[in-house]
Amino acid sequence: MNPLAVISPAPASPRAERATETATAAALIAQHIDVHLGGRSILNDVSFHVDSGEFLGILGPNGAGKTTLFRVLLQLIKPQSGSIAFPRPVEAGHTAIGYVPQARQIDPELPLHAWDFVALGLPHAIRPWLNRRDRASVQAALDLAGAAQLARKSIGRLSGGEKQRVFLAQALVRNPHLLLLDEPTSNLDPGAQEEMAAVIDRVRRERNIAVLLISHDVNLVNRYADRILYLTPRHYAVGTVDEVMQTSVLQRLYGSSVDVLRVEGKLLVTISSDPVPAICRH
Numbered sequence: 001m002n003p004l005a006v007i008s009p010a011p012a013s014p015r016a017e018r019a020t021e022t023a024t025a026a027a028l029i030a031q032h033i034d035v036h037l038g039g040r041s042i043l044n045d046v047s048f049h050v051d052s053g054e055f056l057g058i059l060g061p062n063g064a065g066k067t068t069l070f071r072v073l074l075q076l077i078k079p080q081s082g083s084i085a086f087p088r089p090v091e092a093g094h095t096a097i098g099y100v101p102q103a104r105q106i107d108p109e110l111p112l113h114a115w116d117f118v119a120l121g122l123p124h125a126i127r128p129w130l131n132r133r134d135r136a137s138v139q140a141a142l143d144l145a146g147a148a149q150l151a152r153k154s155i156g157r158l159s160g161g162e163k164q165r166v167f168l169a170q171a172l173v174r175n176p177h178l179l180l181l182d183e184p185t186s187n188l189d190p191g192a193q194e195e196m197a198a199v200i201d202r203v204r205r206e207r208n209i210a211v212l213l214i215s216h217d218v219n220l221v222n223r224y225a226d227r228i229l230y231l232t233p234r235h236y237a238v239g240t241v242d243e244v245m246q247t248s249v250l251q252r253l254y255g256s257s258v259d260v261l262r263v264e265g266k267l268l269v270t271i272s273s274d275p276v277p278a279i280c281r282h
């Protein structure tokens, strides 16, 4: 197994050394993150890094702590222990993180064009006018997200896939080094999921943005992610899809009988239960 693929808990020092080795290209280094909420351990000694321009897929069952991890990275939750570093210096006109939260609800009657919705992501959006540079930033973000043709449409009237592009544009408007995307393809049909993932992949390549994308679709992630972080309530693994999506690795993560099958080039995860194995929703 690649030495970057780790199962928690693991000895502390080798991981710390690896994080230091990758510091030059890293957009994010998280080390030994522990989070307790409501008296429960949610994240247990989680360490990983993401390089600039890298696509890290985040998988795991409901309640594993994926969104909690994003909230930690956004500094909305302070971990009980551990450290987070964003090694890339944030130049003028850039920001460290762009974020698209999970399942954002928009009133269908909201009288706001997609263009204005993206402008709300600017640092000084609440003012009577936008200057030329602000307007250029909004247009560039819409172009990058493949949403330019939606600019003058009401945000509430857009389809699910169109809205996701506009959400992505808003997250891009301040030129982030890191994009946190919480299930941006959920509730989309397979074609729209594929389109959205392809747009995200293009964005990170063109702009050298590190992408962290939470998804329950291992096959979608498999097509685009350089590596995955697989979280379960007690343990985690990080590495390439081939390294992590193995029966032996998932059995250690889940602590139960799990099978990873490859059927016609697609990954299928089943949790064995009597009498019929259940297909696992990550």
Ligand SMILES: Nc1ncnc2c1ncn2[C@@H]1O[C@H](COP(=O)(O)OP(=O)(O)OP(=O)(O)O)[C@@H](O)[C@H]1O
Binding pocket: 037, 038, 042, 060, 061, 062, 063, 064, 065, 066, 067, 068, 069, 282
């Ligand atoms: N503020 C809080 N106080 C107590 N428990 C919390 C809090 N926030 C989240 N949790 C719990 O932490 C666990 C992880 O939640 P989280 O939303 O991070 O999971 P997730 O992996 O993103 O799940 P899903 O795939 O369903 O979105 C859940 O059991 C949740 O109930």
